[in-house]
Amino acid sequence: MSAITEAIGRYSTSLLNLIDAGLAAVKANRDTGSRIAQDVLSSFIVGTGGVQTVGASGDIPSVDLGTSANVYLHFKLPYLLSDTVSFRLNFKGYSYGESKIIECDVVGAIRNGGFVVGGASGTHTVSGYTSASGKPMIRMLFPSLYYSTLSVTSYCQTDTKKVVRGQLQGRASLSSTIDF
Amino acid sequence: MSLQTALTRMTNAVKARLAQYLSLKNVIGAENVKGTMYRNVFSGFISSFGTGTGPGLGEGDLALLPTLANDSNVYLHFRLPMNTDIHSRMFYLNFKGYSFGTGVTFDIKVGGYCYQATGQLLNTNVLNANLTTAVYKDANNNIVVSILFPSSYFTTIELESMIVGNGVAMRHGDVACIVSKNSAALFPKYTG
Numbered sequence: 001m002s003a004i005t006e007a008i009g010r011y012s013t014s015l016l017n018l019i020d021a022g023l024a025a026v027k028a029n030r031d032t033g034s035r036i037a038q039d040v041l042s043s044f045i046v047g048t049g050g051v052q053t054v055g056a057s058g059d060i061p062s063v064d065l066g067t068s069a070n071v072y073l074h075f076k077l078p079y080l081l082s083d084t085v086s087f088r089l090n091f092k093g094y095s096y097g098e099s100k101i102i103e104c105d106v107v108g109a110i111r112n113g114g115f116v117v118g119g120a121s122g123t124h125t126v127s128g129y130t131s132a133s134g135k136p137m138i139r140m141l142f143p144s145l146y147y148s149t150l151s152v153t154s155y156c157q158t159d160t161k162k163v164v165r166g167q168l169q170g171r172a173s174l175s176s177t178i179d180f
Numbered sequence: 181m182s183l184q185t186a187l188t189r190m191t192n193a194v195k196a197r198l199a200q201y202l203s204l205k206n207v208i209g210a211e212n213v214k215g216t217m218y219r220n221v222f223s224g225f226i227s228s229f230g231t232g233t234g235p236g237l238g239e240g241d242l243a244l245l246p247t248l249a250n251d252s253n254v255y256l257h258f259r260l261p262m263n264t265d266i267h268s269r270m271f272y273l274n275f276k277g278y279s280f281g282t283g284v285t286f287d288i289k290v291g292g293y294c295y296q297a298t299g300q301l302l303n304t305n306v307l308n309a310n311l312t313t314a315v316y317k318d319a320n321n322n323i324v325v326s327i328l329f330p331s332s333y334f335t336t337i338e339l340e341s342m343i344v345g346n347g348v349a350m351r352h353g354d355v356a357c358i359v360s361k362n363s364a365a366l367f368p369k370y371t372g
Contacts, residue, residue: 005186012190016197023201038208042215044345058215093215094272094291094344099303101272101289123307147270149344151215 097146
């Protein structure tokens with residue numbers, strides 16, 4: 001009897017592992033075939049210095065800038081200037097320091113060796129630039145980053161070129177242009 | 181252990197794992213991470229209150245409706261899972277839907293902070309409200325969001341929530357709703 005129950009125990013473990021792997025694959029592939037990817041980046045920033053203190057969790061590293069006011073969040077896009085792609089990024093969240101919902105969009109295209117931002121709208125000033133090392137960058141200005149939470153959704157003309165989780169890198173800085 | 185016990189244990193483990201994953205269908209992002217969006221927090225439909233001869237007709241989370249005289253100027257009050265006597269929680273909510281009777285689609289975002297230390301509702305913001313939307317503390321200190329529908333006839337609403345700041349995940353069942361013609365509602369104190 002104990003041999004059978006042991007066998008059942010081993011089978012149970014294998015079955016649970018199989019379920020975990022299968023469902024992880026489903027989650028990873030949820031955006032496959034879609035031109036939209038959600039949860040591309042998520043970030044919570046306590047502050048970047050000053051009385052608001054310093055701290056962050058999620059995809060944007062914590063940094064001490066000496067103040068949490070008038071801070072840019074810079075996002076490096078995973079495209080080369082040699083690519084041909086058009087995209088939209090949507091930012092959602094809540095800035096407690098600003099008492100404000102975050103809801104803004106930026107659209108852009110990379111073609112003919114250059115990066116152009118077609119337009120931006122919403123609650124925060126969003127714009128684009130090319131970094132010194134030739135990477136297409138998006139920047140977003142926060143009057144206050146204190147206790148701010150952000151989630152990014154991406155859209156792309158081509159489902160295989162959309163920005164997905166892990167591909168967007170973010171940094172906070174007082175400068176309007178950075179390179180990383 | 182007996183064969184039966186082993187099999188039961190295995191079955192329960194598999195069922196629990198599947199239930200855990202099925203609940204993740206409503207989680208966009210990783211569980212309990214700030215920035216993660218929870219879908220389907222509240223989902224319902226109001227058909228009509230008719231002429232008030234009986235309870236209104238509705239579906240989903242709005243299946244049980246009161247008796248109201250008509251479909252005009254109806255408030256939906258949503259009690260959030262937080263109370264200023266107990267919780268310090270920031271919140272982000274997205275109310276979406278279509279009100280045929282009013283003739284609008286809506287996509288309203290609400291943020292704020294239920295702050296226990298001073299018993300206040302702080303730093304609220306309502307964005308894109310093409311319907312009159314208010315965030316308030318009711319008399320039992322629950323945090324409530326109300327949306328006024330000039331007509332609630334054939335109105336569908338869906339609520340999503342993001343974990344922001346020091347807030348927590350909201351899931352289906354956490355938000356209660358009172359439908360009435362009054363601009364303020366009173367809910368039993370939320371203590372969960």
